[in-house]
Amino acid sequence: MTPHKLQVAKTVVHLAALAPLALLLWQMWAVAKTGSNALGADPVAEIEHRLGLWALRFLVLALAVTPLRQLTGWAVLVRFRRMLGLYAFAYATLHLVAYVGLDLRGYWTQLFEDIAKRPYITVGFLAWLLLVPLAVTSTTGWIRRLGRNWARLHTLVYAIGVLAVLHFWWLVKSDIREPALYAGLVALLLGWRIWKRWQPRTFPSARA
Amino acid sequence: MRLHPTPPIPAGEITPEAVYRDRRRLLAALGALPALGLSGCGEAAPPPSRVVVTPEQARSGFRTSEELTREADATSYNNFYEFGTAKDDPATAAKTLRTTPWTVAVGGHCAKPGKVSLEDLLKGLPPQERIYRMRCVEGWSMVIPWLGVPLGDVLKRFQPTSKAKYVAFTSLADPRQMPGVRVPTLDWPYREGLRIDEAMHPLTLLATGLYGKPLPQQNGAPLRLVVPWKYGFKGIKSIVAITFVESMPKTAWNMAQPSEYGFYSNVNPAVDHPRWSQKTERRIAGSASKLFAERIPTLPFNGYAGQVASLYAGMDLKKWF
Numbered sequence: 001m002t003p004h005k006l007q008v009a010k011t012v013v014h015l016a017a018l019a020p021l022a023l024l025l026w027q028m029w030a031v032a033k034t035g036s037n038a039l040g041a042d043p044v045a046e047i048e049h050r051l052g053l054w055a056l057r058f059l060v061l062a063l064a065v066t067p068l069r070q071l072t073g074w075a076v077l078v079r080f081r082r083m084l085g086l087y088a089f090a091y092a093t094l095h096l097v098a099y100v101g102l103d104l105r106g107y108w109t110q111l112f113e114d115i116a117k118r119p120y121i122t123v124g125f126l127a128w129l130l131l132v133p134l135a136v137t138s139t140t141g142w143i144r145r146l147g148r149n150w151a152r153l154h155t156l157v158y159a160i161g162v163l164a165v166l167h168f169w170w171l172v173k174s175d176i177r178e179p180a181l182y183a184g185l186v187a188l189l190l191g192w193r194i195w196k197r198w199q200p201r202t203f204p205s206a207r208a
Numbered sequence: 209m210r211l212h213p214t215p216p217i218p219a220g221e222i223t224p225e226a227v228y229r230d231r232r233r234l235l236a237a238l239g240a241l242p243a244l245g246l247s248g249c250g251e252a253a254p255p256p257s258r259v260v261v262t263p264e265q266a267r268s269g270f271r272t273s274e275e276l277t278r279e280a281d282a283t284s285y286n287n288f289y290e291f292g293t294a295k296d297d298p299a300t301a302a303k304t305l306r307t308t309p310w311t312v313a314v315g316g317h318c319a320k321p322g323k324v325s326l327e328d329l330l331k332g333l334p335p336q337e338r339i340y341r342m343r344c345v346e347g348w349s350m351v352i353p354w355l356g357v358p359l360g361d362v363l364k365r366f367q368p369t370s371k372a373k374y375v376a377f378t379s380l381a382d383p384r385q386m387p388g389v390r391v392p393t394l395d396w397p398y399r400e401g402l403r404i405d406e407a408m409h410p411l412t413l414l415a416t417g418l419y420g421k422p423l424p425q426q427n428g429a430p431l432r433l434v435v436p437w438k439y440g441f442k443g444i445k446s447i448v449a450i451t452f453v454e455s456m457p458k459t460a461w462n463m464a465q466p467s468e469y470g471f472y473s474n475v476n477p478a479v480d481h482p483r484w485s486q487k488t489e490r491r492i493a494g495s496a497s498k499l500f501a502e503r504i505p506t507l508p509f510n511g512y513a514g515q516v517a518s519l520y521a522g523m524d525l526k527k528w529f
Contacts, residue, residue: 031497031498034496035495035496035497036497037284039497039499040284040295040296041277041278041280041282041492041497042285042348042490042492042501043497043499043501044490044499044500044501045348045490103490104503105500105503106503107487107503110487110488117480118483118485119483120483120484170483171483171484173346174293175289175293175391175393
């Protein structure tokens with residue numbers, strides 16, 4: 001891929017990644033301005049849920065880059081990994097901000113009790129917390145400075161994937177179909193890596 | 209779809225919501241209305257030793273001056289898993305539910321069991337309006353003007369015997385009409401239950417309408433339970449069977465997750481759901497959607513402690529959650 005084409009492709013991905021946020025902001029504006037039904041009867045719940053869902057989706061997409069690259073041989077895919085990961089972090093951060101700022105509001109100190117006492121919030125908060133160092137060290141400078149340790153640090157994303165799925169799974173009341181879908185995807189993407197490790201490495205180039 | 213025919217609800221179906229709200233304000237200004245069909249509630253069956261509630265105490269719970277939830281919100285944000293588990297599923301999917309004719313099988317420990325039509329079940333009982341808070345176990349709440357009859361008035365017609373310690377309710381579970389029933393999200397049919405004194409309590413309502421109109425399908429047409437001091441899931445929808453039983457009946461959510469949903473499920477800020485806090489709630493109310501729903505403290509028995517706390521005198525509510 002030429003640098004120009006890569007730039008175009010990246011722009012398209014940025015626009016696609018920002019579209020859900022733009023739609024949400026537009027709907028929030030409509031609700032605030034006109035009291036419309038754009039976000040249903042319980043806008044706060046809808047905002048929280050949607051932001052969380054997009055964080056999880058971008059996390060899954062970031063985790064899918066390496067297996068897809070190995071399957072297709074398209075080395076260029078790795079050039080999109082950082083932005084997908086950063087969008088996961090951005091949506092996860094907005095998800096947390098919405099929980100504290102829109103939902104708990106005057107009762108925001110309840111967050112600490114929630115983190116300590118509610119396992120689904122504990123794992124969700126932990127997932128976000130672990131994303132922070134990954135986002136901070138995502139710059140080219142940090143990648144250079146950390147050297148081999150960078151890759152080691154960024155294996156945290158596997159744990160984050162598991163925690164994020166648990167967060168979703170543990171909050172649903174009885175219909176586990178949607179979290180199960182994401183659990184399946186994360187299991188598949190992590191399972192692929194385990195399976196690859198167990199493969200004989202005699203002909204590494206044959207898979208490229 | 210109709211409410212029971214005698215007597216019809218005057219002009220209810222044509223009242224615009226804005227007019228309706230004005231009328232509510234007027235009624236509220238006029239103060240408490242005279243006694244509404246409360247005769248006999250003192251005779252409520254076992255346990256006979258308990259003083260339940262005086263008619264005056266009961267009436268003070270019949271309405272509230274709190275801001276109403278919009279009709280559009282109350283009829284588009286529903287937990288009715290028989291039509292799907294998303295909140296907006298029932299408003300579209302439930303259109304396939306046929307509510308006429310409708311029969312209810314009443315049986316168990318009573319002198320006059322029988323399978324009766326909805327019309328016969330409610331014959332001679334004029335619908336009353338009750339404006340109740342509804343607190344969902346998920347942490348949100350609404351304020352809804354219901355139409356219905358006191359459950360106790362209906363139950364008495366079947367003459368429950370002294371063995372009738374509890375009342376069990378069953379919802380319709382027809383996979384042809386209810387797409388959600390084809391998915392095992394709960395052990396169908398939906399089941400609920402009340403202790404007989406809870407069932408006979410004057411606040412307990414067998415609802416047939418809301419906002420002056422017949423109950424829409426997604427809200428549990430044609431007949432649902434409303435128990436305002438309990439979490440919303442106790443309000444079983446589209447009831448097809450009522451059974452007087454001697455021991456505590458099985459209930460759908462308790463069967464699904466016994467550690468999380470007790471038989472009583474009284475609204476209680478001091479007893480958290482194992483996975484989330486019940487101390488506060490998001491109040492979905494007001495004439496327009498609010499981006500920032502108000503978060504308010506949850507009250508014991510959902511604010512109906514004055515009417516119902518005596519039912520549970522001496523009970524450890526942390527144990528009997």
